[in-house]
Amino acid sequence: MKRRKFLAASGGWIILKPETVFGTQANSAVEVGIVGCGGRGNWIGPFFPEYAGARIVALADVVRRHLEETRVKFNVDASRAYHGPEAYRELANSKLDAVVIQTPTYFHPEQVRAAIEAGKHVFVAKPVAVDVPGCKSILESARLAREKGLTLLVDFQTRAQPVFQESVERFRRGDIGKAELGQVFYFAGRPAKDRSKPGMDPGLARVLNFYMDRELGGDIIVEQNIHVIDLANWYLDAHPLRAIGTGGRTDWRGTDYDAGNAWDHFIVTFWYPNGVEVAFSSHQLTRSFSDLCVRLFGIKGAVDSHYGGLVRITGDNAWLGTEKDDTFRQGAINNVKLFVESIRSGKPFNNAEESVRSNLTCILGRMAAYQERMVTWEEMMQSEERYEVELALRW
Missing domain, CATH: 3.40.50.720 (NAD(P)-binding Rossmann-like Domain)
Structure with a gap:
């Protein structure tokens, strides 16, 4: 060939x-x-x-x-x-x-x-x-x-969708002024019910439930929340300098979702260059309120963008990109x-490179939340921790 x-x-x-x-x-x-x-x-x-x-x-x-x-x-x-x-x-x-x-x-x-x-x-x-x-x-x-x-x-x-591309362009040209504050969240239910069956090999059960497996998926802040964290990085054309956070896992016993060891909620504050502070939160507790959102605020207005939903700028340079975007499929x-x-x-x-930058941002947030302390980008980058999984990989 x-x-x-x-x-x-x-x-x-x-x-x-x-x-x-x-x-x-x-x-x-x-x-x-x-x-x-x-x-x-x-x-x-x-x-x-x-x-x-x-x-x-x-x-x-x-x-x-x-x-x-x-x-x-x-x-x-x-x-x-x-x-x-x-x-x-x-x-x-x-x-x-x-x-x-x-x-x-x-x-x-x-x-x-x-x-x-x-x-x-x-x-x-x-x-x-x-x-x-x-x-x-x-x-x-x-x-x-x-x-x-x-x-x-x-x-x-998101990066493949024209409406998000235009939103980022408008933001970067200064339509909201200098960004000072960000609000980023990923609110959803658990991605799937427990897919294991009685008598199933434990390794196979982990693979089938990898979205909720800390080692196989990286925890929800890495595996799923990266959608909105990547969008924040894209708008700001940067990665955070440091982060502090917390989070945890609720008791799923007695439900159809009692699988894995990943957390189901995170709260992290990221500090970006140029004094931009971003409040990030996520949960997979209930589908009764679901939204994937990135908002950034300046003195001229705000950018308000939702994965699969509304994309707009409010304020002095108001712009309606779309009421609803087919982000997941069309992207x-x-x-x-x-x-x-x-x-x-x-x-x-x-x-x-840009994908890894967002991946590392999620890992920074995870590390800060797991340890409940301030972690810098440089400290995170020096981490030699390797997640190790031993599986048969033949079922």
């Missing part, structure tokens, strides 16, 4: 014939493999052929039933359905153009690395890691991707289209 080649000459780039771009012809279908055949993989998988004209040619998973059901759904040949702890590596080393990673966050760094080393483009779900060493591994993979001319796209839906579709087009055009896209 020929890949696009660049030759540096005369201070610029010489681009070889279109026929050399990923396949026999430039317009041939991009072939992708999906690692992770759970709910997310099956949800986003159809977008690749439907909206980007790509072909799903391989699958990998550690749960045989999930793998077989997804293989039938996408009509993948049985010889290209890889099962077990090394399935992701087998898929990455097989004949295809790109790897789509939709597994628990804990596994992302090694799976991204394997795909990049195999010369494959990577589309990966957010967040990218559960700890600081994992984030640094992703940065190293991003560097390698650039060297190899490969796309590494992390699927943040993912836009990212899929961008990903496949970057491969077809031979123009690699890489948003790993």
Whole structure:
């Protein structure tokens, strides 16, 4: 399989014939493999052929039933359905153009690395890691991707939506004046009921409930709350300098949601550059009030933006972006289209650094809350704590 080649000459780039771009012809279908055949993989998988004209040619998973059901759904040949702890590596080393990673966050760094080393483009779900060493591994993979001319796209839906892009542009040009205060929250119910069954292997139960598993998902502030924390970082074009916080976990015994060890609420104060203070809170206690929101306030007005909802600016430069945005689905579709087009055009896209910055911001908040003290960005970055999980990875 020929890949696009660049030759540096005369201070610029010489681009070889279109026929050399990923396949026999430039317009041939991009072939992708999906690692992770759970709910997310099956949800986003159809977008690749439907909206980007790509072909799903391989699958990998550690749960045989999930793998077989997804293989039938996408009509993948049985010889290209890889099962077990090394399935992701087998898929990455097989004949295809790109790897789509939709597994628990804990596994992302090694799976991204394997795909990049195999010369494959990577589309990966957010967040990218559960700890600081994992984030640094992703940065190293991003560097390698650039060297190899490969796309590494992390699927943040807000950044792919035009209304949020315009909102950020208006904010940065000064429509609310200098930002002084931020209010960021992620209020929702538990993401799913306990998926374990009597007699189930405990490791499999953890994987199925990874959203509520501290080690596999990074806790809710990393695994889910990153949506709004990333948006705050994007508006402010910065990461916090320090944070202090608290939080905890309620008693779920006797309910359908008694799974995992992740907390279900956080309260964190972040201090950003230029004197911006941001109050962050999150909970997964009840669906009776749900909202994902980022607000920033200045003397000229406020930006008020909601994931999947209202996006506007109030005050002197009032602007209504939308009453309701299809952030989750359309944002993912836009990212899929961008990903496949970057491969077809031979123009690699890489948003790993900004994604890691937001991931690390979540880890800073988690560390401050767990320890209930002030933690600086520099202290957090020096952390060598690695989350360790021992699982069979073959069920």
